[in-house]
Amino acid sequence: MAPKTAVEYGQKRYSEEMLRLIGVLDFRLREYEYLAKTYTVADMAAYPWIARHEAFGFTLEDFVGVKNWFNRLSKRSAIVRGMGVPS
Amino acid sequence: MYDIYNWPTSNGRKVNIIVEELEVDYKIHPIALGNGEQFTPEFTALNPNQKIPVVIDQDGPGGKPFTLFESGAILLYMAEKHGKLFPQALDKRYEVMQWLMFQMGGIGPNFGQAHHFRRAAPERVPYAIERYTNETRRLWGVLDDHLNEQEWVAAGEFTIADIAVFPWIMRYEWQGISFDEFPNVSRWYNAVEERPAVQRGLDAQKPG
Numbered sequence: 320m321a322p323k324t325a326v327e328y329g330q331k332r333y334s335e336e337m338l339r340l341i342g343v344l345d346f347r348l349r350e351y352e353y354l355a356k357t358y359t360v361a362d363m364a365a366y367p368w369i370a371r372h373e374a375f376g377f378t379l380e381d382f383v384g385v386k387n388w389f390n391r392l393s394k395r396s397a398i399v400r401g402m403g404v405p406s
Numbered sequence: 407m408y409d410i411y412n413w414p415t416s417n418g419r420k421v422n423i424i425v426e427e428l429e430v431d432y433k434i435h436p437i438a439l440g441n442g443e444q445f446t447p448e449f450t451a452l453n454p455n456q457k458i459p460v461v462i463d464q465d466g467p468g469g470k471p472f473t474l475f476e477s478g479a480i481l482l483y484m485a486e487k488h489g490k491l492f493p494q495a496l497d498k499r500y501e502v503m504q505w506l507m508f509q510m511g512g513i514g515p516n517f518g519q520a521h522h523f524r525r526a527a528p529e530r531v532p533y534a535i536e537r538y539t540n541e542t543r544r545l546w547g548v549l550d551d552h553l554n555e556q557e558w559v560a561a562g563e564f565t566i567a568d569i570a571v572f573p574w575i576m577r578y579e580w581q582g583i584s585f586d587e588f589p590n591v592s593r594w595y596n597a598v599e600e601r602p603a604v605q606r607g608l609d610a611q612k613p614g
Contacts, residue, residue, distance in 0.1 A: 328531045343455045 337375060341382055344369075348384030352391070366392050370402065408432040408484075411452060411460040413439050414611040416573040417477040417514065421459040423569050423607030424481055428488045434610060463487075478510040481566040491566045498561035505560040505567040508548075513574050516541045521580045542581050546588050549575075553590035557597075564598075572598045 344365065347354060354361040369389050372379055379386035392398055408425060410432055412418045425432045437443045437458050444456045452460045453475040461480050466472025474480050482503075485492035493499050520538035523531055549571070553559070559567040575595055578585065585592040598604055 326531060326533050328527065328529055329534050340455075346454050 334376065338377060341369075341377060341385060345382040345384040348388045350384075352388070358392075362388070362392060363398075366398065367402070407464045409462040409464065410434045411437050411449065411458060411462075412611060413437050413458050414608075414613045415439070415458065416517075416577060417457075418459045418611070419573040419576075419608060420477045420569050421461060421480055422610045423572070423604050424484050424491070424566065426603035426607040426610070427569070427601075428484055428490060429603075430484070430488065436611065476510075478506055478570065481506070481570060485566050491564070491569070493561050493563070493565070502560040502565045502567045506570050509567065509570040509574065513545055513549075513571060516545060517574050517577065517581060521577065524582065525580055539582060543583065546575075546581075546583060546591060550588040550590045553594045558594070564601075568594075568598055572604070 344354070353359065354365060366389070368375075369379075369385060379389060408430060410421055410425065412421060412434055413436060414422070422434070437449060439458070443449065444458060449460075450456055452462070452473055455475065457475065459477050459480060460473065460475045461484075463472045463474070463483075474483055482492065492502055516538055519534070520542045523534040523538055527534075549559075556562065558564050559571055561567075572595070575591060585595065
């Protein structure tokens with residue numbers, strides 16, 4: 320059943336939770352280059368979700384740790400290939 | 407010795423259960439969520455995500471205290487360290503991991519949202535109640551079909567996958583589900599519930 324009108328309660332709940340979670344990532348990534356200190360599957364798991372920031376409605380400019388981590392990962396050739404973006 | 411910072415939510419109870427199954431030394435430090443104790447600076451230093459459970463293994467790697475959050479990670483760490491509830495053979499091990507991820511990524515978040523919109527939300531949101539109740543029922547169905555073929559959730563034995571799923575199935579009333587509808591889940595649930603260690607784990611902290 321699709322909502323007939325925008326579900327404001329849901330939108331507020333999940334956009335707030337999304338920003339809170341990115342804040343948790345940011346706190347970690349301001350201290351360490353990678354989530355588990357060195358590059359691991361933890362970074363690979365998070366990356367595609369952060370890559371969709373436009374669709375999800377947040378900006379990396381507000382999260383300097385996540386932004387630097389994201390830019391660093393975006394240069395990895397395996398990530399470029401895996402994400403299907405022509406390099 | 408494990409210091410366990412915990413409250414008897416579905417995720418919290420997983421840890422209270424596994425320490426009884428593993429018969430390890432532990433001390434529970436209650437973090438009363440209703441009082442906002444998860445938001446103190448002391449607790450936030452343990453888990454920046456401000457969620458229970460958190461454990462500190464005082465006998466951690468290299469003989470140093472080791473702090474861990476995320477109930478799934480805690481189950482994996484303890485099972486691996488104590489050599490039980492997580493088979494060694496790679497195929498069985500990853501069958502357990504698969505069903506643990508099914509719980510951590512599917513059951514937990516979706517049943518949690520169903521609980522929120524059915525019971526806790528300050529306003530009634532029909533779209534959300536329907537969405538999360540339907541997804542909850544769908545997940546029960548996946549589990550029931552699976553348990554029609556299998557005695558336990560993974561690898562043909564009682565493992566951390568069963569421990570992870572059980573406390574969420576315990577909240578069937580919050581989800582508006584009757585065990586009559588899911589006979590295989592019902593059979594499995596009774597088998598887990600009657601384990602003495604599970605009973606001791608549930609008794610260690612009781613929801614208010």
